[in-house]
Every structure is written in structure tokens, then in C-alpha cells.
Amino acid sequence: MALDEQxxxxxxxxxxxITRTPKGSGRRLRGAIAHYLGTQIVSGAIAPGEKLTxxxxxxxxxxxxxxxxxxAVQVLTAKGLVESRxxxxxxxxxxxxxxxxxxxxxxxxxxxEPDTEFVRDLFELRAVVEPAAARLAAERRDRDxxxxxxxxxxxxxxxxxxxxAGRAADRDFHDALLEATHNNALIALSxxxxxxxxWTTKYKQRARALPRDPVPDHIKVFDAIAAGDADAxxxxxxxxxxxxxxxxxxxx
Amino acid sequence: MALDEQxxxxxxxxxxxITRTPKGSGRRLRGAIAHYLGTQIVSGAIAPGEKLTxxxxxxxxxxxxxxxxxxAVQVLTAKGLVESRxxxxxxxxxxxxxxxxxxxxxxxxxxxEPDTEFVRDLFELRAVVEPAAARLAAERRDRDxxxxxxxxxxxxxxxxxxxxAGRAADRDFHDALLEATHNNALIALSxxxxxxxxWTTKYKQRARALPRDPVPDHIKVFDAIAAGDADAxxxxxxxxxxxxxxxxxxxx
DNA sequence: ATCCTCGGTTTAGTCCGACATATTCGGGTC
DNA sequence: GACCCGAATATGTCGGACTAAACCGAGGAT
Numbered sequence: 016m017a018l019d020e021q022x023x024x025x026x027x028x029x030x031x032x033i034t035r036t037p038k039g040s041g042r043r044l045r046g047a048i049a050h051y052l053g054t055q056i057v058s059g060a061i062a063p064g065e066k067l068t069x070x071x072x073x074x075x076x077x078x079x080x081x082x083x084x085x086x087a088v089q090v091l092t093a094k095g096l097v098e099s100r101x102x103x104x105x106x107x108x109x110x111x112x113x114x115x116x117x118x119x120x121x122x123x124x125x126x127x128e129p130d131t132e133f134v135r136d137l138f139e140l141r142a143v144v145e146p147a148a149a150r151l152a153a154e155r156r157d158r159d160x161x162x163x164x165x166x167x168x169x170x171x172x173x174x175x176x177x178x179x180a181g182r183a184a185d186r187d188f189h190d191a192l193l194e195a196t197h198n199n200a201l202i203a204l205s206x207x208x209x210x211x212x213x214w215t216t217k218y219k220q221r222a223r224a225l226p227r228d229p230v231p232d233h234i235k236v237f238d239a240i241a242a243g244d245a246d247a248x249x250x251x252x253x254x255x256x257x258x259x260x261x262x263x264x265x266x267x
Numbered sequence: 268m269a270l271d272e273q274x275x276x277x278x279x280x281x282x283x284x285i286t287r288t289p290k291g292s293g294r295r296l297r298g299a300i301a302h303y304l305g306t307q308i309v310s311g312a313i314a315p316g317e318k319l320t321x322x323x324x325x326x327x328x329x330x331x332x333x334x335x336x337x338x339a340v341q342v343l344t345a346k347g348l349v350e351s352r353x354x355x356x357x358x359x360x361x362x363x364x365x366x367x368x369x370x371x372x373x374x375x376x377x378x379x380e381p382d383t384e385f386v387r388d389l390f391e392l393r394a395v396v397e398p399a400a401a402r403l404a405a406e407r408r409d410r411d412x413x414x415x416x417x418x419x420x421x422x423x424x425x426x427x428x429x430x431x432a433g434r435a436a437d438r439d440f441h442d443a444l445l446e447a448t449h450n451n452a453l454i455a456l457s458x459x460x461x462x463x464x465x466w467t468t469k470y471k472q473r474a475r476a477l478p479r480d481p482v483p484d485h486i487k488v489f490d491a492i493a494a495g496d497a498d499a500x501x502x503x504x505x506x507x508x509x510x511x512x513x514x515x516x517x518x519x
Numbered sequence: 520a521t522c523c524t525c526g527g528t529t530t531a532g533t534c535c536g537a538c539a540t541a542t543t544c545g546g547g548t549c
Numbered sequence: 550g551a552c553c554c555g556a557a558t559a560t561g562t563c564g565g566a567c568t569a570a571a572c573c574g575a576g577g578a579t
Contacts, residue, residue, distance in 0.1 A: 043560095043561065043562090044561075044562070045341070045561085045562090069529090069530065069531085070530080070531065071530090079562085079563090080562055080563040080564070081563085081564080081565095082334065082561090082562065082563065082564085083561080083562060083563080085338065085531090085532090086337065086338055086341045086561095086562095089297070089338045089341045089342055089345070090341055090342070090344070090345040092342070093341070093342040093345035093346060093369075093371070094345060095370075099530090099531065099532095100530085100531070100570080100571070101529085101530055101531040101532070101569070101570045101571055101572095102528085102529055102530050102531075102570065102571040102572050102573095103530075103531085103570095103571065103572070104529095104530065104531080105530095105531080110451070111454065111458075113455070114366075114368075114369055114370070114455065114459075115451060115452060115455035116366075116368045116369075116452075116455055116456060116459070117366055117368075117369065118347075118366070119345070133451060133452070136450045136451050136452040136453065137452050139403070139450055139452070139453070140450070140452040140453055140456065143395065143396060143399040143453075144395060144396070147395040151391075198388045198391055198392065199362065199367060199385060199388050200367060200368075200385070200388040200389050200391070200392040201388065201391070201392055201395075202363065203365070203366065203367035203368055204368060204392065204456065206363070207366075207368070295531095295532065295533095296532075296533070297532080297533090321558090321559060321560085322559075322560070323559085331533085331534090332533055332534040332535070333534085333535085334532090334533065334534065334535085335532080335533060335534080337560090337561090338532095338533095351559090351560065351561095352541080352542070352559090352560070353540065353541040353542055353543095353558085353559060353560040353561065354540095354541065354542040354543050354544090354557085354558055354559050354560070355541095355542065355543070355559080355560085356558095356559065356560080357559090357560080
């Protein structure tokens with residue numbers, strides 16, 4: 016697979032066909048290049064320390080202009096995946112320099128087979144952050160926060176989690192909870208984690224139908240926050256995360 | 268001020284002088300442009316929702332080629348600060364879309380007068396994450412981790428925190444602690460936070476000399492981790508963060 | 520023999536000008 | 550008044566040329 020999903024006829028080069036993505040007008044060409052290179056790197060196909068082919072050669076191999084290729088590389092540089100210097104070329108940086116919290120990097124990490132170890136790390140972080148977020152939300156939520164959360168919850172109850180609308184409501188609930196913390200750093204972090212976690216649901220679903228109804232757990236969290244009981248909110252959220260981890264672990 | 272510090276002769280336009288940075292060969296030209304635009308945005312000079320001037324006009328105003336300007340904008344796009352569509356122009360995204368955890372964005376946020384509210388949020392997040400990290404470190408550290416931490420600690424004791432070497436040792440200690448958690452997500456997060464916190468020390472110092480010797484607190488954390496006492500490690504780290512917050516709060 | 524210095528070569532960085540593409544906006548039609 | 554369609558406009562992509570910086574090997578000095 017290359018810049019587009021359809022693996023069609025191989026050109027005379029025979030190594031990396033790569034045709035422009037004609038159907039998908041969604042993300043731009045440079046986005047496709049960045050996605051291609053990004054997945055190659057996070058998947059380990061280009062291992063840290065290695066230097067990827069020169070701009071001119073690589074751009075030609077992908078059949079794109081050097082400008083588009085360079086702009087894609089700038090994106091990778093901005094996310095800490097690579098570093099390029101004149102004469103030295105563009106090298107993949109060690110994993111410790113990568114911005115793993117960047118939503119796009121997370122998306123690339125989950126575009127292939129996700130690393131089970133990293134998923135574990137992610138849930139561990141979630142288990143640390145989200146209960147704390149619930150605690151803060153219980154202490155600081157105002158009238159609007161409670162209303163938004165309640166609305167999301169009722170929508171979540173109406174449509175189940177199996178539907179798109181239900182999952183959207185789930186995300187709305189978590190977003191509202193984060194907003195209620197009135198902590199921008201926490202919001203940014205949990206937004207990234209939440210996105211990553213939602214990628215894992217894709218794999219969760221393919222294993223079996225959702226084994227448990229998550230609504231009651233959400234209600235417990237909501238009630239505690241609405242009541243302003245910080246400890247109860249943290250505890251409820253902790254069990255919610257633990258159960259989600261359980262579900263995900265079973266399906267991997 | 269523009270792409271370089273020296274505000275020299277104004278050109279005939281008279282609005283934005285801007286000369287190429289001759290002295291600073293450090294970051295490339297596009298880096299300077301990204302820094303310029305990035306600080307403008309995070310500082311609120313270009314408020315979310317506003318659309319910045321067209322590429323051709325803005326590139327000319329900054330006296331750089333359109334290519335360099337565009338590559339800089341790609342960096343901002345990668346960090347979620349702006350979004351650009353044909354005909355619509357390039358608009359600043361709402362703060363909720365920004366990648367606040369990105370080290371570079373944090374650097375931009377702290378390049379001017381830092382927002383005290385955001386600093387509070389950051390320390391709050393730190394107070395949540397770092398004790399948990401210390402707990403995990405106490406549970407999972409191996410022989411090498413302990414050794415690295417001990418070395419950093421002795422170096423930290425020799426040079427004080429007032430010296431560069433001392434601050435480097437401090438960062439080494441925290442990095443080693445993070446490594447000891449063997450959790451990549453946690454490492455990535457705390458690295459960002461740590462960098463941001465180190466920016467704040469700049470302001471901490473200008474207020475008064477460090478009022479307290481932080482070494483004993485670090486030793487308490489180290490001892491607990493070396494002993495494998497998770498609860499004690501978390502508690503010690505919590506007091507350490509609380510004290511750091513106290514110091515920072517006094518100086519702002 | 521080893522170290523330093525000094526170019527040459529390679530590769531990214533910047534610049535320029537043109538064309539393609541996709542929206543938005545406005546006008547025209549039903 | 551609502552809908553459809555064309556034109557204006559800004560970003561997106563392209564291709565080529567030139568600049569600048571850093572690695573590396575050759576040559577000379579110690």
C-alpha cells in the first residue's frame with residue numbers, strides 16, 4: 016500500500032508503485048505523504064537512526080513534487096519524528112523524541128496493528144489522568160457543565176454504544192466532563208488519549224459484541240460529579256477505566 | 268520585533284521591517300517564521316477564528332519566499348494551531364484544537380509573559396501525573412534505573428540548583444525516574460511537562476534566590492523508589508511538586 | 520604517525536514563477 | 550424566494566535554479 020489504498024498496476028520501477036489518491040479528496044496530497052511516511056516510521060519500517068532517501072529521489076519515487084514532499088517532511092519534523100540537516104540527510108529520531116501525545120501520531124500508530132505494549136501504557140496513563148479529571152470536575156463543575164453532561168448521557172442511553180450516534184454521545188460526555196475541570200492542560204491531554212482509545216474500540220468491536228452495558232458506570236460518574244462528591248467521582252471513573260481496559264485486553 | 272531581535276532600519280513599507288536573521292544560524296529560516304507566527308497566535312495577538320493574511324502578501328511582508336512561509340504554516344497546521352483551505356484562507360483554530368502538550372507550542376507559550384492560569388493548569392496536571400509516575404517507578408525500577416538516579420542525585424548534591432550543571436542533574440534525575448516507569452506514554456507526557464516547568468524556573472529565579480534546598484525532597488523520593496515503597500514514593504513526589512508550585516506561585 | 524586545516528561534494532534550504540484545484544461568493548434563472 | 554451555475558480568489562502542487570551548510574577525504578604541518 017502506498018499513498019492510496021487501491022494497489023493497482025505496478026509501474027516500470029516495480030518497487031513502490033504509488034499513484035495519487037484520486038477518489039479521496041479529503042486530505043491533501045501532502046497529508047497522504049505525511050501519513051505514508053508517518054506510518055512507515057511509527058510501525059518501525061524505517062527504524063530510528065536510519066536516514067531516509069534523499070528528497071529528490073524519494074519525491075520522484077512517490078511521483079510527487081519536491082515541494083509537496085518537503086512540506087510533508089516538515090510535518091514529521093514538527094511532530095519530532097525526524098530531523099534533517101544539510102548534507103547529513105533526514106534521519107529518524109529516537110522514540111524518546113517523538114510526540115506520542117500528538118493525535119495524528121497516535122492515529123498513525125493505530126493505523127496498522129497496534130503495539131499491545133503501547134496500548135497498555137496508554138490505558139495506564141488514562142487510569143491515572145481520568146479519575147483525577149473526574150475529581151476536579153466534581154469540584155468545579157458549574158450549572159452548564161452538568162446540563163451538557165446530562166444531555167450527552169440521555170442521548171447515550173437512547174442510542175446504544177453500537178450505533179454511531181451512541182459513540183458520539185459517549186465522546187460528548189467525556190468532552191463535557193473535561194470541560195468541567197476548567198483545566199486546559201488536562202483537556203488537551205485527555206482529548207489525545209480519548210482519540211487514541213476510540214481507535215482501540217475498532218479492534219474491540221471486531222472481537223465480539225460489547226459484553227457489558229457501560230451506561231450504568233457512566234451514570235455513577237455523572238451522579239458523583241453532579242453531587243460534587245470528588246472522591247466518589249474519582250472512584251467511579253477508576254472502575255470505568257478499569258472495565259474498559261478489561262474489555263480491550265480481552266480482544267487483543 | 269519580527270524574525271530577528273535587532274529592530275533595524277524600517278523599509279519603505281514601514282509596517283513590518285523584518286530582516287533575515289543573520290547572526291542566529293541556529294534554527295533555519297522557516298523555524299524563525301514558525302516561531303514568529305506561533306508566538307503571535309498563542310499570545311492571542313491573532314485570536315482564534317481570525318484569518319491571517321494571504322500567503323503571497325504575508326510572505327512578501329516578511330520578506331521570505333512563499334515556499335519557506337508555507338513550510339512554516341505546515342508546522343503550525345501540524346500542531347493544530349491553524350487550518351487552511353483553498354479560497355477560505357488560513358484561520359486560527361479554537362484553543363481546544365491546539366496541541367498544548369507539544370514542546371514547541373509550550374515554548375511559544377512561555378516565550379512571552381506566561382499566562383498564570385495556564386501555569387496553574389500545568390502544575391495541576393503535574394501534581395496528578397508525577398506522583399503516579401513515582402509510584403510506577405517504585406514498582407518497576409530495575410538495577411540500572413536505580414544506579415542512574417543515584418548518579419544524578421549525587422551530581423545534583425555537588426553542584427547546587429543555581430548552576431547549570433545542577434539543573435542538568437535535576438533533569439537527569441527526573442528523566443531517569445520516568446524511564447524507570449517503563450511506560451512510554453508517561454515518558455512522553457512528563458517530558459513535555461518537564462520542559463514547560465523548566466521554562467517557569469526562569470521566572471522563578473528572577474524573583475529571588477531559591478528559598479529552599481530541594482535536594483532533601485529528591486532524596487526522599489529516591490529512597491522510596493529504591494526501597495520499592497510505592498505509596499511512600501507517590502507521597503514524597505506529591506510534596507515535592509506541591510513545594511515547587513508554592514515557589515512558582517510566589518514569584519508570579 | 521597523528522593531528523589539523525582546507526577545499527570539494529553532497530544534501531537540505533530557499534527562491535522564483537507558473538499552473539491546478541477547490542471553495543466561496545455573486546449573479547442569473549426558474 | 551430558493552436553487553443552480555459560473556467566475557473570482559486563495560491555497561495546493563509543480564518544476565527548476567540557485568544558495569548554504571556540513572560531512573569527508575586530501576593534503577600539509579607538527
